[in-house]
Amino acid sequence: MIGQRHYPNQVRIPMYPQPMNNPLNPLDIEAIRNDFSILKEENDLPLIYLDSAATSQTPDCVIEAMDAYYRTYNSNIHRGIYRISEEATAKHEEARQRIGRFINARRPSQIIFTRNTTESINLVAYSWGSANLREGDEILVTVMEHHSNLLPWQLLSQRTGAKLRFIEITDEGVLQLDDLERLLTERTKIVAMTHVSNVLGTINPVQELIAAAHAVGAKVLIDGAQSVPHFDVDVQELDCDFLAFSGHKMCGPTGIGVLYGKSDLLEEMPPFLGGGSMIRSVQRESSTYADVPAKFEAGTPAISEAIGLAAAVDYLNKVGLEAIFVHEQELLEYAHQKLNEIEDITIYGPKPRQKTGAITFNLEGIHPHDLAGVLDTVGVAVRAGHHCAQPLMQKYGVIATVRASFYLYNKLDEIDTLHEGLLKAQRMLTRRRR
Ligand code: 7TS
Numbered sequence: 001m002i003g004q005r006h007y008p009n010q011v012r013i014p015m016y017p018q019p020m021n022n023p024l025n026p027l028d029i030e031a032i033r034n035d036f037s038i039l040k041e042e043n044d045l046p047l048i049y050l051d052s053a054a055t056s057q058t059p060d061c062v063i064e065a066m067d068a069y070y071r072t073y074n075s076n077i078h079r080g081i082y083r084i085s086e087e088a089t090a091k092h093e094e095a096r097q098r099i100g101r102f103i104n105a106r107r108p109s110q111i112i113f114t115r116n117t118t119e120s121i122n123l124v125a126y127s128w129g130s131a132n133l134r135e136g137d138e139i140l141v142t143v144m145e146h147h148s149n150l151l152p153w154q155l156l157s158q159r160t161g162a163k164l165r166f167i168e169i170t171d172e173g174v175l176q177l178d179d180l181e182r183l184l185t186e187r188t189k190i191v192a193m194t195h196v197s198n199v200l201g202t203i204n205p206v207q208e209l210i211a212a213a214h215a216v217g218a219k220v221l222i223d224g225a226q227s228v229p230h231f232d233v234d235v236q237e238l239d240c241d242f243l244a245f246s247g248h249k250m251c252g253p254t255g256i257g258v259l260y261g262k263s264d265l266l267e268e269m270p271p272f273l274g275g276g277s278m279i280r281s282v283q284r285e286s287s288t289y290a291d292v293p294a295k296f297e298a299g300t301p302a303i304s305e306a307i308g309l310a311a312a313v314d315y316l317n318k319v320g321l322e323a324i325f326v327h328e329q330e331l332l333e334y335a336h337q338k339l340n341e342i343e344d345i346t347i348y349g350p351k352p353r354q355k356t357g358a359i360t361f362n363l364e365g366i367h368p369h370d371l372a373g374v375l376d377t378v379g380v381a382v383r384a385g386h387h388c389a390q391p392l393m394q395k396y397g398v399i400a401t402v403r404a405s406f407y408l409y410n411k412l413d414e415i416d417t418l419h420e421g422l423l424k425a426q427r428m429l430t431r432r433r434r
Helices: 029-034 060-073 083-102 117-132 151-160 206-215 263-268 303-319 321-340 368-377 390-396 412-429
Strands: 002-006 012-017 111-114 138-142 163-167 188-194 219-223 242-246 257-261 279-282 287-289 345-348 358-363 383-385 401-405
Touching: 060 083, 060 303, 083 111, 083 303, 111 117, 117 151, 117 188, 117 219, 117 242, 117 257, 138 151, 151 163, 188 206, 206 219, 257 263, 303 321, 321 345, 321 358, 321 412, 358 412, 368 383, 368 401, 368 412
Parallel strands: 138 163, 138 188, 188 219, 219 242
Antiparallel strands: 002 012, 111 257, 242 257, 279 287, 345 358, 358 401, 383 401
C-alpha cells in the first residue's frame, strides 16, 4: 500500500508504503548479511557498500540458482526437444510468471525481458514512439530523469519532430506540479518519468500523475529502476502503461531487465529488434511476428539471468519489501542526522520520508571524486559524479555530487564510518582542522 499525503495544491502525493514503523517485523540484519558472500569477504577493511543505487549486491541464493542452470540444465530455450532444454524453457517461463506477480501484472505475457531499464525504455521510444508520435506532439519528462529516461526521448523527438517538455523541481528536490496544467495538454502523447530519483531519492507522486496524464489521453512510462527494488510497485494499482526496471539493482544479476506493458499496447506495437525467436513465419521479403512477449525478444535471451532475477524476487519477497523500506528509512534518518553535523556540507533533495534509498551531498572545497577516494581508504564505497543526471546537476549548479545509497544489508554503524571518512577528507583536503 502507498501512504498518502496532501500537498497544498490538493494533488494527492503518495509518499511511502505504510506502515512506516512496524516493530513486529524488523529486519535481522546479521542474518541478511550472512546471505551475501561478498559482505563476508576477508579484506584489510570490511566492505561498506553504499552504492546499491548503481548496482545492488547479489545474495548467494541468486548465484546458486544461476549456477544450477549452468551446471545441470544449460541449453537454449523454446527450441530443443530434449529434457534439459525443456527444463530450461520451463524455468525461464516460470521466472516470467514470478516476476510478473512481483509487480502484480495481470498476465506473464506483459513481462518482456530486456537487458536493463535502458533497453526497456528504448524499446518503448522506438517501437511505440515511432509509430505514434509526429510533429506537434509533446513528450513530457522531468528534470530529475536518469539519462536513460531522457536520451531515448530526445532521439525520438529528433526523429519525429515531437517536442520535449520538462516538469521542473523545487529547490527541495520534489516535482513542481503547480504548472502541470500548462505542461500536460492534449498535445502530450507520453509522460515518461522516474518513480524515484536515482540522485535525490525523491519518491514522485506517480499515481496522481498517471491519472492526470490519462485524463488528457497521454500514455505513461514509469522508470522503476529505483522504486521496484525498494517498495511495493503494483502496476494495476498505478495503472501505468509501461514500467521499466533492472535486475541488478534488486539483488538480481546484471544483463536482465524488464519492460512491463499493457497488453493492448504491446500487441499493436511493431517489433523493436528483428531476428530469431520473434517470428511466426519468414519469407524472403517480409515476415509475420510471434505473439507478445516473444515479438520483443529477438535472439537467445539471458536465460540464467532471468532465472537469477526470479530467485532475487523470491528473496525480496521472503525478507519483505515493507520491512526493507522501513529499514532504509531508519538508515536515511540516521544518515541525515550524522551528516548534518558536518560543517560545510550541502545535502541535496528532500528529507527522509519523502524519499528512499539515497543521500546526496557535497563538502565545500572538495571535489566529489577526491571525497570518494578518501572514503575508499576507510572501506566505504560510494558513487561520485553526475550520476547520469546532468540536467539535475545543472539545476543545482554543480558538476557532480557524492551519493551514498542504502539497501537491506546496510547497518547504522556503516554510516558512522561514512561520517568519520568525511571528517578525515576535510582534515586532509581542506584547511579546516578538527
Ligand atoms: N533509471 C534510473 C532511475 C536509474 O537509476 C538507472 C541506473 C537507470 C535508469 C539505468 O539503469 P540500467 O540498468 O539500464 O543501467 N542508475 C544508476 C546510478 O544511479 N548509478 O549507476 C547506475
